[in-house]
Every structure is written in C-alpha cells, then in structure tokens.
Amino acid sequence: MEKTDVLPRDAQSILELAARSMFDLFANASEGMLLVDRQGKVVWINEQYKRFLPALGYARVEDFVGHPVSSVVHNTQLHHVLETGKPILIDLLSNRAGTFGVSRIPLRDSSGEVIGALGIVLFDHPETNLQPLINKFAALQRELDEARRELASQRSSGQRRAKYTFASFVGGSPAVVELKRLARRAAQSGSPVLLLGETGSGKELLAHAIHAVSSHPNGPFVTVNIAAVPDTLLEAEFFGVAPGAYTGAERKGRDGKLKLADGGTLFLDEIGDMPPGLQAKLLRALQEGEFEPLGSNRLLRFEAKVIAATSRDLVRLVREGKFREDLYYRLNVLPIRVPPLRERRSDIPALVEALGEELAQRSGLPQPEYTPEAMDLLAAQLWRGNVRELRNVLEQAALLGDSSRIDGERITRVLRETGIEQLEAPLSAAAPARVAPEGGVRPLAEQVAELERSAIATALTACGGNKVAAARMLGISRATLYERLDANVLN
Known part of the structure; x- marks a missing residue:
C-alpha cells in the first residue's frame, strides 16, 4: 500500500519537472514565445520574441502585451487552438515580420479545461531549416502539376469516360426499342459501327452508350468532331506529331487521337466531312491497326473500337466522288439508323419530362409543369433539329415567364419567335373526311x-x-x- 502511494507522487513530480524543463528548453532554444489567456489576450512574451515587435509595428511591449493576439499578430491561429483544444505542432506563419516555423499548444488546468495557449517560434528562416522538407514538397508539387497538365491534355484532346448509358437515351417507342437492341448487339462486336441520323437526333449519346456496354467500358472514349477541326490540322489531330517534326511543333511531340483511343473507343463524329486526302490514311490505319505520327518513321499500333457518325448521305457522297468507296464499306459494317424525333412522337412526353428535370438541376429553377395544351403543341412540331431543338424550346419557355407552369400560349410564343415550322392542324382536330370516287365505295x-x-x-x-x-x-x-x-x- 505504501509503495502505491509513493508512485503517484513521484509520477506527478516527474511530470511537473518535465513541464518546467520543456518550457525552459523552448524559452531558451526557440526564436520566441508568447502566452495567451482563455480569451486570446497576450499575457506574456519572452526576451527573444521582443525583437519581432518593431517589425510588427510596436515600439513598446505594453503596446503588444495585453491586447488580443488576433489584433497584434497577423495570420495567427492561436484562437483556433483555444476553440478546438487541439495543438498545431508545426506550421508556417507569414506576416509583416517575415515567415516563421511555429508551433501552437493548448494549456489546460487540472480538470482538463483549456485556460490558454502557448505560441512558439521554432525558427525564422524556414527556407534553411526546412530545406529537406521543402525539397520533398517541391518534388511532390511538380509531380502533382505534371499530373494535372496530363489530365488537362487528355480532357482537351477528348479522352474521357463515357458520360451516357442506354438509359440516357429516353424513349420507349418501337423505334427506340429496336434502336437500342441493335446498338447493344453492335457493342459486343469488334467491328466498326456507323450511326446515321439527322443533326440533334442523339448519335453522340448513343456512341457513349455503346462504349459503356462494350468489352472495354473502362478504356478511354475519344471523340474527333471532324467538322469542327480545320482540314490543315486534321492529320496532326488524328496521328499526332513527333518531337520537332516541323517549325513550331511541340518539343515533346503530341499524341494523336488514335494513340489516345488505344484500348478504348474512337468516335468519329461527322465522318462525312472528312477531306478526301485524309480518308486514304485513315482507311489504312483502320485496316492495319497502325499509323505513323507526323514527322516520324516509327509505326505505332493501336486497337480501338471505331464508331463513326454522320448526318450526311454517304451513299450520295460516294457517287459524287467526295467519299472513298472503300472507306465507306470499311465503316458500314454495322449501320444503325437513329430515327428523327418526328418518327417517334410518342417519346416526346417522356423527353419533355427528362429535359425539364435536366434544366431544373442545371439552372436551379423549379421543375417545369406543362399543361395538356402545351404538350399537344410540343408533340405537333416537325422538330427538324430533333432533341437539340426541343431542348432549346423548353429552356426558352422555362426562362420566359416567372411561373413554372408552362401553358400553350407560352409555347406558341416561343415557337413563333424562334420561327419553328408548325404542323397545319393540331393533333386533337379530326382530319376532314375524304370524298369517295363517284359511284364507288371508299376502301x-x-x-x-x-x-x-x-x-x-x-x-x-x-x-x-x-x-x-x-x-x-x-x-x-x-x-x-x-x-x-x-x-x-x-x-
């Protein structure tokens, strides 16, 4: 019993001695120390700390001590230590006096309550004292910057995951059901897929969906919008450029879309706009699975699923000599026709609802509500621009008025202002009866x-x-x- 009584007293003595020793050690070895009370007011600074006062803008100690630490030490975090009770063992502090390595420690009473905090200036030349850490941090920062540049390069060059699935292609009409069936079959094949359809009908969305259920859904999905790239740059865009290939070329060279698509999917949008001179080179690359970057004699191999899309009549372009017949047959292995919106009018209500949800999420506006008259008008349009045109009309109608309830009058106004062609008769009107031939019976x-x-x-x-x-x-x-x-x- 006597032994157990002695041990706690000895332990307490050791703790008190250690605390005094540590305090004295930091007070003498550090570049400066200050104490703040529970309210964050400076109550004491040591001799070393006094040399920072002129740089901080204080001529006398009493102008500094007795004031809130946040008002006399710019960028201090001691008030956070008081609030949280958690130490900040090492940090960099920058203010008018310079940049310092500092430590902040909460002080507690016997019951564990925070009664103040101790700020310690460990060193005042971090570039010297922390050089090993700074070197390591700089190396990590360089690696991070390089990774960010590579990611930005991949994004700018079109390399990304598929953004859409078959569920994103809204519709349950027989035409859409058959379209999805054919697209799913095409996704399981390694042969090229040719998507044929009008502008705005959803060809790119369908290409994303095919990639998402293909044998390499985690591979890159690389898009080349041929109509959007100048003819003079298309070859470099497809095949890349070797380092120093020509004056002005990047020193490290540049990967083309074929290389970026290796192991994934290459989506050739608006293939009908490809200039004839490039068609032969693309055909060879697709047939051989290899290509040469500009300015290089080295063959690079690539393996990717090819999906081409066009809103143009490729057969007519072949007849006119504007599109190579052999490239057409190479791409036309699995042709899929994407129906225009006017051929699947029964999907319009579901599309209107889905596009309304998308608009509400993007703009923060309430979910639009359409009256039966408004829905009838939307279903009666020719929609030559297909889903893209429908989305534009819905967005204009939502932004045109203050109410989220969209009636036929608002839809009519948008249609009239945008100049969209409307059908002559509303859907709810019965068509006039046709007169039977004289003396005969109508079929x-x-x-x-x-x-x-x-x-x-x-x-x-x-x-x-x-x-x-x-x-x-x-x-x-x-x-x-x-x-x-x-x-x-x-x-």
Whole structure:
C-alpha cells in the first residue's frame, strides 16, 4: 500500500519537472514565445520574441502585451487552438515580420479545461531549416502539376469516360426499342459501327452508350468532331506529331487521337466531312491497326473500337466522288439508323419530362409543369433539329415567364419567335373526311381511319385535351394513342 502511494507522487513530480524543463528548453532554444489567456489576450512574451515587435509595428511591449493576439499578430491561429483544444505542432506563419516555423499548444488546468495557449517560434528562416522538407514538397508539387497538365491534355484532346448509358437515351417507342437492341448487339462486336441520323437526333449519346456496354467500358472514349477541326490540322489531330517534326511543333511531340483511343473507343463524329486526302490514311490505319505520327518513321499500333457518325448521305457522297468507296464499306459494317424525333412522337412526353428535370438541376429553377395544351403543341412540331431543338424550346419557355407552369400560349410564343415550322392542324382536330370516287365505295381502311380519327377527336374534346384521360376513355394505352395521332397527322 505504501509503495502505491509513493508512485503517484513521484509520477506527478516527474511530470511537473518535465513541464518546467520543456518550457525552459523552448524559452531558451526557440526564436520566441508568447502566452495567451482563455480569451486570446497576450499575457506574456519572452526576451527573444521582443525583437519581432518593431517589425510588427510596436515600439513598446505594453503596446503588444495585453491586447488580443488576433489584433497584434497577423495570420495567427492561436484562437483556433483555444476553440478546438487541439495543438498545431508545426506550421508556417507569414506576416509583416517575415515567415516563421511555429508551433501552437493548448494549456489546460487540472480538470482538463483549456485556460490558454502557448505560441512558439521554432525558427525564422524556414527556407534553411526546412530545406529537406521543402525539397520533398517541391518534388511532390511538380509531380502533382505534371499530373494535372496530363489530365488537362487528355480532357482537351477528348479522352474521357463515357458520360451516357442506354438509359440516357429516353424513349420507349418501337423505334427506340429496336434502336437500342441493335446498338447493344453492335457493342459486343469488334467491328466498326456507323450511326446515321439527322443533326440533334442523339448519335453522340448513343456512341457513349455503346462504349459503356462494350468489352472495354473502362478504356478511354475519344471523340474527333471532324467538322469542327480545320482540314490543315486534321492529320496532326488524328496521328499526332513527333518531337520537332516541323517549325513550331511541340518539343515533346503530341499524341494523336488514335494513340489516345488505344484500348478504348474512337468516335468519329461527322465522318462525312472528312477531306478526301485524309480518308486514304485513315482507311489504312483502320485496316492495319497502325499509323505513323507526323514527322516520324516509327509505326505505332493501336486497337480501338471505331464508331463513326454522320448526318450526311454517304451513299450520295460516294457517287459524287467526295467519299472513298472503300472507306465507306470499311465503316458500314454495322449501320444503325437513329430515327428523327418526328418518327417517334410518342417519346416526346417522356423527353419533355427528362429535359425539364435536366434544366431544373442545371439552372436551379423549379421543375417545369406543362399543361395538356402545351404538350399537344410540343408533340405537333416537325422538330427538324430533333432533341437539340426541343431542348432549346423548353429552356426558352422555362426562362420566359416567372411561373413554372408552362401553358400553350407560352409555347406558341416561343415557337413563333424562334420561327419553328408548325404542323397545319393540331393533333386533337379530326382530319376532314375524304370524298369517295363517284359511284364507288371508299376502301375499308380509309373508313376505319376516319372513324378512328373521329373517335380520338371526340375523346380529346371531352377530356379537355388530356391525352391520358382520353386514352383511358378509349380503352387504349397512352403510347397507342400517340401512335394513332402520329399516323393521322403524317398520313
């Protein structure tokens, strides 16, 4: 019992001695020390610290001691130590007096409460005292900067992961279901894929989706928009440039899109705009799986899935001699036609909802709500610019008024101001009956179609233009109703 009573007293004595020794050590060996109380007011500085006062702008000690530390020491963090109770063992402090290596330690009473903090200036020439650390930090910073430059180079050159999947291609119409089926089959093949479709129909989105379910979804997805690159730069864009290949070339050289796409997917957007002189070189690269950078005699190999897309008539370009026939057949292994929006009108309500959500997330505006009349007008357009044009109209309509409820009047105003061509008759109007030939009976199909148009128009009128209610009244699905409306308008 007596032994256990002695040990705590000895331990306490040792702790007190250690505390005094450490304090004396720092007070004598450091470049300066100061103490602040619980309120952050400076209560003491040692002799070494006094030499910093003139540089800090204080002629007398009393002008410094007794004042809040945050008001007399610029950039100090001692108030954070008081608030958190956690030490900052080593840090760099810069102010009018210079740059210093410092340490900040909270002081506690016997109950563990923070009653103040000790600030220690460890050294006043960090560039000398911390040279090994500075060298290591500089090396790490160089590596980080190099990695950032490489990442920026990859982004600027189009190297990235796929941003979209098949779920991003909104629609459940028969045309879209068949499109996705063909695209999924194409993704599992190593053969080139040719996407044919009008501008704004979703060819690039579909290319991303094909890459995402291919055998190399984690590989790079590299895009070359041929129409956006000047003809004089396309060869370097595709094949890259060897170091010092020509005057003004980068000293380290530059990788082309073929090299960047190795192990992934190469998406050739607007392939129909490729100049004839480059078509032969691209054909050879695709056939042989190898190419030479500009200014180099060294062959580089690459293996990538090739997806080409165009809104132009390649067959006509081949006939006119503007597109190589052999390159056309090389790319036309798995052709997929992307239907225009006017051929899948039943997808418009789902597209409007998806685009509205996208707009709300991007702009911070409330989710738009469309009246039945507004939806009818949107479904009745020709949409020559397809989904891209639809997105533009929806965004204009959302920004045009203060209310998130978008009615037919607002849609009409946007359509009129943008000059978008509208169909002559609204979808809810029954088409005029066709007159039978004199003395004859009209074909049964015509009579059935006329009866169907009349029934649909009656249901829409009874339901105030609400297609969901009209479809329910007619006993058909909403998709079937939109298909019937499409047929009645387009035929």
